Amino acid sequence: MNQYFKSTDADWVKQRIVGFSLFALLAFSALLARLVYLQAVMGEDYQRLSVNNSIRLQIIDPPRGLILDAGGVKLAENRPSFDVIFTPKDAGDARRVLGDLAAYLQVPDDDLLSRVKHTRGLGAFRPVVLRQDIGRDALAVVEARKVDLPGVQVDVRIRRNYLQGSLAAHLIGYLGEVSPEDLSRGALTGLRGGDTIGKSGVEREFDALLRGEPGGRQVEVNASGQVMRVLNTVAARPGHNVHLTIDHMLQERTEQLLEGLAAAAVAVDPRTGRILAMASSPPFSPNAFVGGIDAPRWEAMVSHPFRALENKAIQGEYPPGSTYKIVTALAGLEEKVIDETSVFDCAGFLSFAGRDYRCWKKEGHGRVDIRRAMAESCDVFFYRVAQRLGVDRLAWYAKACGLGAATGIGLEPESRGLIPSSVWKKKRFGVPWQDGETLSIAIGQGYNLTTPLQMAMLTAAVGNDGVRHRPQILDRVETMEGALVHRSQPEALGKLPASPRTLALIQQGLSAVVNGERGTARRVHINDIEIAGKTGTSQVVGRREGGDDYTPPHLRPHAWFVCYAPVGSPRIAIAVVVENGEHGSSAAGPIAREMVKTYLRRPAADPRLALEMSGTPGG
Amino acid sequence: MFDRRLVTNFDWGLLALALILGAIGLVSVYSAVTADPPPASQKVLFYKQTLWFGIGLVVMIASLSFNYRLLDRWAYPIFIACLLMLLAVVLFGKLAGGSRRWLILGPVHFQPSEMIKIAVVLVLAKYYAKNVSPQGITLRELGRPILVCALPVGLIVIQPDLGTAGLVAIIAATVTLFVKVARRTLALLLAAGAAVMPAAWMLLKDYQRRRILTFLDPTHDPLGSGYHIIQSKIAIGSGMLTGKGYLQGTQNALSFLPEEHTDFIFSVLAEEWGLVGAAALILLFALLVFRGLSIAHRCRDPFGTVLAVGITALLFWQAVINIGMTMGLMPVVGVPLPFISYGGSSTITVAICIGLLMNLSMRRFMLE
Numbered sequence: 001m002n003q004y005f006k007s008t009d010a011d012w013v014k015q016r017i018v019g020f021s022l023f024a025l026l027a028f029s030a031l032l033a034r035l036v037y038l039q040a041v042m043g044e045d046y047q048r049l050s051v052n053n054s055i056r057l058q059i060i061d062p063p064r065g066l067i068l069d070a071g072g073v074k075l076a077e078n079r080p081s082f083d084v085i086f087t088p089k090d091a092g093d094a095r096r097v098l099g100d101l102a103a104y105l106q107v108p109d110d111d112l113l114s115r116v117k118h119t120r121g122l123g124a125f126r127p128v129v130l131r132q133d134i135g136r137d138a139l140a141v142v143e144a145r146k147v148d149l150p151g152v153q154v155d156v157r158i159r160r161n162y163l164q165g166s167l168a169a170h171l172i173g174y175l176g177e178v179s180p181e182d183l184s185r186g187a188l189t190g191l192r193g194g195d196t197i198g199k200s201g202v203e204r205e206f207d208a209l210l211r212g213e214p215g216g217r218q219v220e221v222n223a224s225g226q227v228m229r230v231l232n233t234v235a236a237r238p239g240h241n242v243h244l245t246i247d248h249m250l251q252e253r254t255e256q257l258l259e260g261l262a263a264a265a266v267a268v269d270p271r272t273g274r275i276l277a278m279a280s281s282p283p284f285s286p287n288a289f290v291g292g293i294d295a296p297r298w299e300a301m302v303s304h305p306f307r308a309l310e311n312k313a314i315q316g317e318y319p320p321g322s323t324y325k326i327v328t329a330l331a332g333l334e335e336k337v338i339d340e341t342s343v344f345d346c347a348g349f350l351s352f353a354g355r356d357y358r359c360w361k362k363e364g365h366g367r368v369d370i371r372r373a374m375a376e377s378c379d380v381f382f383y384r385v386a387q388r389l390g391v392d393r394l395a396w397y398a399k400a401c402g403l404g405a406a407t408g409i410g411l412e413p414e415s416r417g418l419i420p421s422s423v424w425k426k427k428r429f430g431v432p433w434q435d436g437e438t439l440s441i442a443i444g445q446g447y448n449l450t451t452p453l454q455m456a457m458l459t460a461a462v463g464n465d466g467v468r469h470r471p472q473i474l475d476r477v478e479t480m481e482g483a484l485v486h487r488s489q490p491e492a493l494g495k496l497p498a499s500p501r502t503l504a505l506i507q508q509g510l511s512a513v514v515n516g517e518r519g520t521a522r523r524v525h526i527n528d529i530e531i532a533g534k535t536g537t538s539q540v541v542g543r544r545e546g547g548d549d550y551t552p553p554h555l556r557p558h559a560w561f562v563c564y565a566p567v568g569s570p571r572i573a574i575a576v577v578v579e580n581g582e583h584g585s586s587a588a589g590p591i592a593r594e595m596v597k598t599y600l601r602r603p604a605a606d607p608r609l610a611l612e613m614s615g616t617p618g619g
Numbered sequence: 620m621f622d623r624r625l626v627t628n629f630d631w632g633l634l635a636l637a638l639i640l641g642a643i644g645l646v647s648v649y650s651a652v653t654a655d656p657p658p659a660s661q662k663v664l665f666y667k668q669t670l671w672f673g674i675g676l677v678v679m680i681a682s683l684s685f686n687y688r689l690l691d692r693w694a695y696p697i698f699i700a701c702l703l704m705l706l707a708v709v710l711f712g713k714l715a716g717g718s719r720r721w722l723i724l725g726p727v728h729f730q731p732s733e734m735i736k737i738a739v740v741l742v743l744a745k746y747y748a749k750n751v752s753p754q755g756i757t758l759r760e761l762g763r764p765i766l767v768c769a770l771p772v773g774l775i776v777i778q779p780d781l782g783t784a785g786l787v788a789i790i791a792a793t794v795t796l797f798v799k800v801a802r803r804t805l806a807l808l809l810a811a812g813a814a815v816m817p818a819a820w821m822l823l824k825d826y827q828r829r830r831i832l833t834f835l836d837p838t839h840d841p842l843g844s845g846y847h848i849i850q851s852k853i854a855i856g857s858g859m860l861t862g863k864g865y866l867q868g869t870q871n872a873l874s875f876l877p878e879e880h881t882d883f884i885f886s887v888l889a890e891e892w893g894l895v896g897a898a899a900l901i902l903l904f905a906l907l908v909f910r911g912l913s914i915a916h917r918c919r920d921p922f923g924t925v926l927a928v929g930i931t932a933l934l935f936w937q938a939v940i941n942i943g944m945t946m947g948l949m950p951v952v953g954v955p956l957p958f959i960s961y962g963g964s965s966t967i968t969v970a971i972c973i974g975l976l977m978n979l980s981m982r983r984f985m986l987e
Contacts, residue, residue, distance in 0.1 A: 012799070013916065021909060024908045028902075031939065031943060032898055032901055034943075034946045034948055035855070035889070035898060036898075038852060038856040039855060039856055039858055039859050039889070039897070040859070042856050043856050043857070043860070044859070046853045046855070046857040047856070047857040049853050049857070050853050050854065050857035050869055051857075051869075055846075055850065057842060057846055216842040218845075218849070231849075232838070232841035
């Protein structure tokens with residue numbers, strides 16, 4: 001080690017130490033010089049800025065992305081809203097200012113005062129929102145009296161505006177103030193209390209895309225809080241525009257058809273799984289939620305006997321009734337307990353375990369095969385099929401068809417429905433399955449529950465030669481300038497568990513329902529478009545003997561109709577439920593028929609075709 | 620046997636400097652954490668910092684009580700232990716504010732990136748002491764120091780904590796420049812750096828470039844660090860000559876200052892004590908640095924000299940970068956102000972530094 005000092009003279013180390021000392025001296029001198037500049041030279045300027053904490057940050061809300069249909073029709077946009085903001089520290093005499101302001105706005109002044117008191121403790125420099133969305137008249141008054149109202153500012157904010165009123169309200173959803181639970185979920189970074197987020201439907205599902213990123217502004221304010229100078233601005237990044245797969249015209253027509261009913265209808269493109277229309281009745285107005293909904297209106301919506309806020313198309317669970325015979329037929333043919341030549345005799349009832357299980361047609365259908373059984377919805381035929389199948393084999397097929405599970409459309413909350421099995425019953429009720437219950441299950445009664453969307457997807461798959469698709473609501477995402485961010489691709493989920501031969505038989509049966517001489521849905525028939533479908537009537541209470549007694553409306557059965565069209569190469573599949581509508585053929589069928597007509601009788605009915613023709617996306 | 624020279628050579632001046640700076644730190648932390656009105660006040664942080672101060676004194680005494688030459692033997696084990704802790708942070712560290720910097724051991728939240736600074740200095744001191752020659756360090760001999768430096772810097776960049784990573788690199792570079800580097804090697808390194816920089820810049824993604832630009836120039840981020848610097852400058856400037864008085868700072872009181880008890884504590888001090896107080900603090904830091912350099916000069920062995928220079932460089936850069944940042948002279952980085960900022964890891968690191976400097980100072984005559 002001593003060599004270090006022999007070979008390198010001590011002067012060398014000394015030289016370095018001196019050099020480093022000089023460098024340090026220089027650095028500390030620079031700090032001192034800067035300190036003198038800030039405190040002695042510029043001190044008074046900074047002193048002035050500090051007295052009022054004059055440099056402040058204002059957040060710029062990003063415009064929320066628009067929601068449009070596939071063809072570019074706007075469903076939700078933004079409009080300016082004028083909010084009155086109050087910064088207590090700037091006011092001087094806050095009580096006096098609030099009193100005057102209340103008089104100008106014609107509101108009780110303790111209303112404003114209590115709002116300010118409510119938010120005390122956050123720091124008096126935090127602005128408080130006094131009134132949201134004041135009208136233009138009130139705005140003019142406040143602006144004119146600005147000088148007498150220190151601390152009061154009018155802030156232009158962005159409000160949601162649902163252009164089509166209640167159109168597709170359940171699907172689009174609504175906005176609300178972010179809740180503490182939302183904030184603590186953590187997924188919503190960059191959100192502050194008081195921000196709005198999507199609370200349901202598409203607004204919730206695609207919130208992250210729609211929201212954008214806030215910007216901000218450094219401003220210098222004077223003693224009464226008025227902005228004197230904008231020092232620096234960072235523009236907000238607007239949210240993306242979301243195009244839905246729905247067809248505006250079909251959606252509108254569907255909602256018209258459902259008016260006055262407690263009902264739901266879903267239309268889907270069988271080839272892709274794109275949702276063409278999704279309606280739930282009665283509707284609600286999402287505009288009522290903008291800026292916060294008041295208690296009485298909320299109460300009215302929640303307590304509505306027809307459950308206005310529920311999206312019945314994905315949340316409503318109904319026994320599928322005879323529409324379920326599609327599944328029973330499929331299972332019977334695939335399990336080879338019947339074939340196309342199998343014939344059963346229907347005497348209007350089937351006696352089993354000491355009980356008569358009735359067919360809907362009292363006098364009986366006589367000898368029926370699978371095609372006739374479908375067309376005329378013979379219950380006895382399907383009782384016999386179910387007897388041979390047993391509940392668990394039937395349940396396996398139902399689940400393989402996508403029933404009893406969420407469809408994966410991605411709208412929350414989605415109901416799963418229920419497909420009962422012997423294991424399920426044992427677990428749920430602790431008692432074994434009764435064979436008689438299998439008969440009820442075969443015709444879609446009993447424990448069975450399905451949503452309209454599930455039945456629409458099943459029907460679509462049958463029409464589409466067995467290929468199942470995930471239902472899609474998102475067509476594409478674009479930036480505010482129109483650049484494509486994302487385009488959904490059809491997603492095949494697999495095939496129905498059925499051979500081509502089985503599917504062909506079921507398709508023939510479904511066509512006969514509408515187009516056959518004695519089909520149960522003859523009134524759905526139209527000349528130019530071949531529709532294939534199935535009616536359903538699901539009991540709310542047990543089927544009554546006698547039958548012509550008066551039934552109160554809320555106990556009448558639900559009416560179902562599912563269909564696809566045109567037969568051969570279907571472009572639309574539909575499921576309609578009318579609560580307490582009694583007969584599928586009369587209550588639900590015509591609605592589906594009108595939807596088919598609306599969608600298929602129009603030139604360029606396919607939105608993709610329309611896009612190709614116009615050549616420009618969205619707009 | 621106990622050597623009387625240890626007492627006669629004890630560096631009372633350095634001890635006094637350290638205690639004065641520590642006391643200023645406690646007083647400033649108290650102001651920073653209690654300025655908010657009661658519900659938001661964080662007085663408990665002051666008591667915690669007092670506890671850290673006490674622990675720091677113990678650590679300092681521990682760091683001066685053994686012969687520092689033991690560290691020559693223990694440099695690599697210490698370095699590897701610190702490196703493993705850094706790795707643990709990257710793997711299981713606590714995520715806070717978008718980066719993983721903290722290791723949680725029971726009730727103690729610990730920042731290994733603080734310790735690694737000392738470990739890097741130790742390893743470099745050991746290596747350079749062995750390899751220094753009249754011709755200077757050659758390029759081949761620089762391989763190991765570069766590796767020793769690159770490993771922790773890489774791990775800290777991953778966290779990500781660009782500020783601390785840069786600090787470690789600057790400290791290592793300072794130590795390297797202190798020992799003699801062969802002139803050709805130095806020229807080569809500079810040329811290589813100048814050539815690589817633009818290429819690296821081209822390879823970066825857009826958002827990465829923006830992050831670096833913001834880092835270098837806060838006005839690129841007027842809503843974040845740019846705003847903080849404006850508020851910090853207002854706080855400091857409004858202190859004027861004599862300050863607003865202790866606990867009378869207004870910027871601090873209304874939470875206009877970010878991180879007021881950690882990274883921006885100098886702004887609190889300068890607002891309340893004015894030019895008189897802030898300049899005094901800067902002078903104290905200058906005295907500390909000169910003391911450290913004179914200890915380095917008086918050391919009789921190369922290991923001690925380089926170690927003293929490294930520790931001094933650590934304190935010097937942190938002080939200059941932090942104070943420079945609050946006044947808008949330096950990038951906005953999460954570098955604490957030694958002695959003054961709130962924080963356990965930082966306090967302990969500074970205590971070790973002071974303890975080692977005292978150790979070097981009092982054992983300089985014990986070479987044989």
